[in-house]
Amino acid sequence: xxxxxxxxGAELPEAVPVDGEPFHAELAGSxxxxxxxxATEGKQRKLPAAELLCWGxxxxxxxxxxxxLADGGLLVAEVRQxxxxxxxxxxxxxxxxxxxxxxxxxxxxxxPADRLRRDLLLDRVASATxxxxxxxxxxxxxxxxxxxxIEKEIVNFQTSLGAVPVEMRLARALILNPSLVHRExxxxxxxxxxxxxxxxxxxxxxxADDKSLKISLAGGxxxxxxxxxxxWLHPLGGRVTYLxxxxxxxxxxxxxxxxxxxxxxxxxxxxxxLRCGQRFYPKGxxxxxxxxxxxxxxxxxxxxxxxxxxxxxxxxxxxxxxRVLIDGSPKYESPTIRGGMKPVPVSLDISGAKQLDLEVDxxxxxxxxxHADWLGARLxx
Numbered sequence: 001x002x003x004x005x006x007x008x009g010a011e012l013p014e015a016v017p018v019d020g021e022p023f024h025a026e027l028a029g030s031x032x033x034x035x036x037x038x039a040t041e042g043k044q045r046k047l048p049a050a051e052l053l054c055w056g057x058x059x060x061x062x063x064x065x066x067x068x069l070a071d072g073g074l075l076v077a078e079v080r081q082x083x084x085x086x087x088x089x090x091x092x093x094x095x096x097x098x099x100x101x102x103x104x105x106x107x108x109x110x111x112p113a114d115r116l117r118r119d120l121l122l123d124r125v126a127s128a129t130x131x132x133x134x135x136x137x138x139x140x141x142x143x144x145x146x147x148x149x150i151e152k153e154i155v156n157f158q159t160s161l162g163a164v165p166v167e168m169r170l171a172r173a174l175i176l177n178p179s180l181v182h183r184e185x186x187x188x189x190x191x192x193x194x195x196x197x198x199x200x201x202x203x204x205x206x207x208a209d210d211k212s213l214k215i216s217l218a219g220g221x222x223x224x225x226x227x228x229x230x231x232w233l234h235p236l237g238g239r240v241t242y243l244x245x246x247x248x249x250x251x252x253x254x255x256x257x258x259x260x261x262x263x264x265x266x267x268x269x270x271x272x273x274l275r276c277g278q279r280f281y282p283k284g285x286x287x288x289x290x291x292x293x294x295x296x297x298x299x300x301x302x303x304x305x306x307x308x309x310x311x312x313x314x315x316x317x318x319x320x321x322x323r324v325l326i327d328g329s330p331k332y333e334s335p336t337i338r339g340g341m342k343p344v345p346v347s348l349d350i351s352g353a354k355q356l357d358l359e360v361d362x363x364x365x366x367x368x369x370x371h372a373d374w375l376g377a378r379l380x381x
Contacts, residue, residue, distance in 0.1 A: 012040065013056040013231070017047060018239050018380060027055055027233065030208045034189055034235075050189055050238030053376075058232040058280045061122075061198035063113060068105045068125045070181045071218045073201040079107060079168065082150035093195055094223040102182040103219040106175040109168050110138060116313065119272045125175050133157070134175040135166060147174060184218045187237070192282055194232030195225070200282075206233075234282055242283045243377040246295060249355075254290040256367040261288035268311040269371050276309035277342045281375045285358070286311065289320050289370035293358045300381075304350045307343035307375040308334055316340035317369035325357035326350055336363045343375055350379070 012024035015038055025040035034049035067075040067089060077089040077097065087099045087107075106125035112118045121136075128134070135143040135157050143166075145159035153168045190204045193215055201223075205216035213227045244265040251263050261269050264286035268274055274281040284306070285293065310318040322334040324346065331348055350356065360372040 015047070015055040016053040018051050018053050025055075027208065027227075027230065028210065030206050030213075032205060032207055034191075034206075036233075048238075049191060049233075049235040052233070052235050052238070053240065054232070054234045056194070056230075056232035058194040058200065058234075058282075059196055059198045060280065061111060061118070063111050064197075066108045066111060066122065067099065068108065068122060069099075069201075069217070070103050070105050070183050071186065071202050072126055073217065074122065074199055075201065076197045076199045079109070079150060082147070084149065087150070091199075091223075092197055093199060093225040093229050097223065099221070100219065101176060102180060103217075103221065104176055105178070105181055106173060108173045109171050110173075112172075115275075116270060116272045119267075121173060123267075123271070125173055128175045128178045131177060131179045133177050135171055136173040136175070137166070138170050138172050140172070147176065182219065189235065189237045191236060192232075192234040193230060194234075195229050196231055197229075239381050241301070241379045241381070243293075243295060243358075243374070243379065244283055244285055248293045249296045250292075250294045252292045253288065256290070256362065261291075263287045263291065263293060268313055268373060270311075270313060272311070272313055274373055274375060275312040276307070276373055276375055278312065281307075281373070283376050283378070285374040285377050287360050287372050287374070289360045289362045289367045289372060291360050291372075295356045295358075297354055297356070297379075300352070301379040302349070302351055303347055303380040304356060304378070305345070305347045305380060306377040307345050307373075308337055309341065309343035309373050309375055310337060310339040310369075311371040311373050314339040314369040314371050318371055319363035319365060320370050320372045321361045321363050322346075322372070322374075323357075323359040323361065324348060325355075325359065326353045327355050328357070337372075338364070339369065343373075 014022050015025050016022045025038035028039040029037035036047050036049055038045045064076050067077055077091040079089055081088040089097050132144045133147040143159055148156040148158050155166045155171055157164045193201050193203055203215040207214050208227045214224045216222050253261055268286040269288045274284045308322045316339040318339040319336055324332040
């Protein structure tokens with residue numbers, strides 16, 4: 001089971017443990033050892049973050065400037081100034097901030113209104129390679145060179161042909177020299193924290209009490225805000241291993257006609273972020289019918305879990321059937337799942353299993369818009 005939006009009339013966010021039934025509760029606190037305290041029905045319930053699948057519902061990013069952090073985090077903030085060493089910004093959540101440039105992958109000044117274009121642009125900034133700064137203009141032209149700084153809403157950019165001052169309103173994004181960005185390899189228990197303005201930060205430490213919240217980020221950054229700004233928490237590195245963090249033994253796609261589709265990690269088959277049932281999923285697999293992904297285990301797991309759906313990007317089109325095979329034997333087949341349907345949960349006992357096959361097959365209309373998502377596909381120890 002995966003976190004889902006609250007039903008109409010529900011007053012509290014939903015917490016989903018790795019084992020056991022979901023419950024509605026406020027996140028009342030978190031200590032330095034990732035012990036979470038929930039307030040529910042006049043009582044307190046404690047749960048280690050390693051035992052939590054997720055809590056709450058993430059907010060979408062609005063059309064406002066976004067700082068793309070080196071660790072993949074996203075901070076909605078207004079850019080005030082940038083020099084050779086750091087960027088000064090103003091966040092509604094955290095107030096005035098200074099971010100060292102080595103911890104910043106770039107800035108998206110104008111996120112596109114179209115979700116796919118916005119997702120792809122944010123990913124482009126986060127995963128860029130190369131040895132120069134790049135300024136993407138509002139008309140999608142691109143300049144390569146060195147960002148000398150930002151002041152009074154002017155990006156001072158140096159190219160091989162000389163200085164080019166560009167008004168921020170005419171710039172879509174700035175990618176900082178990827179070779180100079182410090183990227184720490186994530187490890188240990190940590191969590192994606194989602195906030196009301198759409199910011200999503202990856203924190204190895206998060207502490208909160210009844211009023212305030214403090215999140216520690218890569219590079220020693222520590223930011224504080226009110227606890228009520230937190231709307232979503234998604235732990236990583238606990239008892240759950242996501243298939244998108246493992247390398248499959250094999251992948252096969254059989255096109256209905258000639259167009260071959262790859263599989264995607266934590267993205268839909270088009271490269272957009274995973275969305276189904278009008279919500280965002282940070283983890284999962286995106287495929288197109290007809291396909292098979294095969295995983296071979298190097299350690300024992302107890303259960304395989306996922307939500308199955310057609311990505312929202314199809315606007316209600318597409319239809320598939322999902323199948324799960326354990327050690328070559330069929331263990332589950334979904335009903336026909338169509339675009340616009342709510343995700344269908346699956347949870348299977350895989351104790352002692354050595355191999356897992358995930359299949360997606362055609363259903364109603366050949367492979368038309370069959371953007372199938374294995375949402376939150378995971379193995380539970």
